[in-house]
Amino acid sequence: MNLRDTILVTGGAGFIGSNFVLQWIERVGTPVVNLDLLTYAGNPANLDSVKDDARHLLVRGDICDAELIGSLLREHRPRAIVHFAAESHVDRSIVAPDAFIRTNVQGTFNLLEQAKLYWATLEERDKKAFRFLHVSTDEVYGTLGAGDPAFCETTPYAPNSPYAASKAASDHLARAYHHTWRMPVLTTNCSNNYGPFQFPEKLIPLMILNALEGKPLPVYGDGGNVRDWLFVEDHCSAIRAALERGRVGETYNIGGNSERKNIDVVSTICDLVDEMSPDSAAGPRRRLISFVQDRPGHDRRYAINASKIADELGWSPLERFESGLRKTVRWYLDHRAWTENVRSGAYLDWMERNYAERLAL
Ligand code: NAD
Ligand code: TYD
Numbered sequence: 001m002n003l004r005d006t007i008l009v010t011g012g013a014g015f016i017g018s019n020f021v022l023q024w025i026e027r028v029g030t031p032v033v034n035l036d037l038l039t040y041a042g043n044p045a046n047l048d049s050v051k052d053d054a055r056h057l058l059v060r061g062d063i064c065d066a067e068l069i070g071s072l073l074r075e076h077r078p079r080a081i082v083h084f085a086a087e088s089h090v091d092r093s094i095v096a097p098d099a100f101i102r103t104n105v106q107g108t109f110n111l112l113e114q115a116k117l118y119w120a121t122l123e124e125r126d127k128k129a130f131r132f133l134h135v136s137t138d139e140v141y142g143t144l145g146a147g148d149p150a151f152c153e154t155t156p157y158a159p160n161s162p163y164a165a166s167k168a169a170s171d172h173l174a175r176a177y178h179h180t181w182r183m184p185v186l187t188t189n190c191s192n193n194y195g196p197f198q199f200p201e202k203l204i205p206l207m208i209l210n211a212l213e214g215k216p217l218p219v220y221g222d223g224g225n226v227r228d229w230l231f232v233e234d235h236c237s238a239i240r241a242a243l244e245r246g247r248v249g250e251t252y253n254i255g256g257n258s259e260r261k262n263i264d265v266v267s268t269i270c271d272l273v274d275e276m277s278p279d280s281a282a283g284p285r286r287r288l289i290s291f292v293q294d295r296p297g298h299d300r301r302y303a304i305n306a307s308k309i310a311d312e313l314g315w316s317p318l319e320r321f322e323s324g325l326r327k328t329v330r331w332y333l334d335h336r337a338w339t340e341n342v343r344s345g346a347y348l349d350w351m352e353r354n355y356a357e358r359l360a361l
Helices: 015-027 044-050 066-076 090-095 098-120 124-129 162-181 203-212 232-245 262-276 307-313 321-334 336-342 345-359
Strands: 007-010 032-036 056-060 080-083 131-137 185-190 192-194 217-220 226-231 251-254 259-261 289-292
Touching: 007 015, 007 066, 015 032, 015 044, 015 232, 032 066, 044 056, 044 336, 066 098, 080 098, 080 232, 090 098, 090 162, 090 345, 098 131, 098 162, 131 162, 131 232, 162 185, 185 232, 192 203, 192 232, 192 321, 203 217, 203 262, 203 321, 217 262, 217 345, 226 232, 226 262, 226 321, 232 251, 232 307, 251 307, 259 262, 262 289, 262 321, 289 345, 321 336
Parallel strands: 007 032, 007 080, 032 056, 080 131, 131 185, 185 251, 192 226, 217 289
Antiparallel strands: 226 259
């Protein structure tokens, strides 16, 4: 491994990170050091297909651990850091925000600080080539009304949940490391992802599994909240584009041009599950839809204007929402063992904590 080849990925055993690592090994093929704490959301089974691949090294560790990060950087001399590691679930950030501040704010700060120390030791040419890519979310921009223009890179930050606030804080730190020390940092702000390996606490996999198992489908509030959905593989290709061709110090919004109301997403999932796993005795899955108590401070609408990344880097999504959702339902149907594996005791505790009161309404 030398400076030109290796990249350090953080959070590469989670949903987007593992998709990114698998895509990277397949399409780029250079070595990846994958640092992940393996929290409830991190799952080495996502990386089974590269388990014996010499180009992939999974290291269990914490982005808050300065010594570990420093030694990984000195040993592997990566040409880039792609930073996914985070606490990522809004509902959890409402129930217990502490971990979000620790990992998303303190952890990102620590990673930036260690990256700065490492970067300072590089030769001029390598310093120029080095990249720190910070993966963030559209939730930092707050919420939109029905007729508002979509978020662009200059939209003021207005985070509304502890999750969004912690990501906003980390974005500001990433920006400051570029502005102050000219570190080659880029930030991407992406809309809601879906696809294989997503932990079933998030809307789409939760609804697929509950529909399959004949359980209630808990739609928050009136179901009219709108999200922009992007197939995870498209997000990964956008990150690669930003890494290879993005201008340092810039931020790039990434989106799927697929705004959908939650109730429409859930209804479509019901129809797909009916089609792919018919249960005529139980009747159509739409009957399982249950409107439950809303999320406090629930953002009404997210929408992304992705014209900057399209114009500058030539990126646009390849997957349409309907075909991507179909593929995703198929994936969960075909990977029941994966699902059983991730739905451990801790998962069941969370389901009880988040939904018991809501469903009792
Ligand atoms: P995820 O929760 O599925 O995975 C997060 C990963 O980070 C897990 O593997 C976990 O073990 C690891 N991790 C957590 N704390 C850590 C720590 N202290 N040290 C090392 N590793 C740690 O999240 P995701 O959905 O894959 O999101 C990845 C990134 O993309 C996050 O930064 C998130 O904010 C951002 N993002 C997500 C979405 C989305 O729709 N999921 C959209 C836009 C941006
Ligand atoms: P989620 O997947 O948690 O992503 P985010 O909150 O980051 O957008 O939720 C997507 C949308 O679905 C959001 O508007 C909240 C809603 N939702 C439900 O209606 N029911 C649920 O059980 C969950 C988890 C989410």
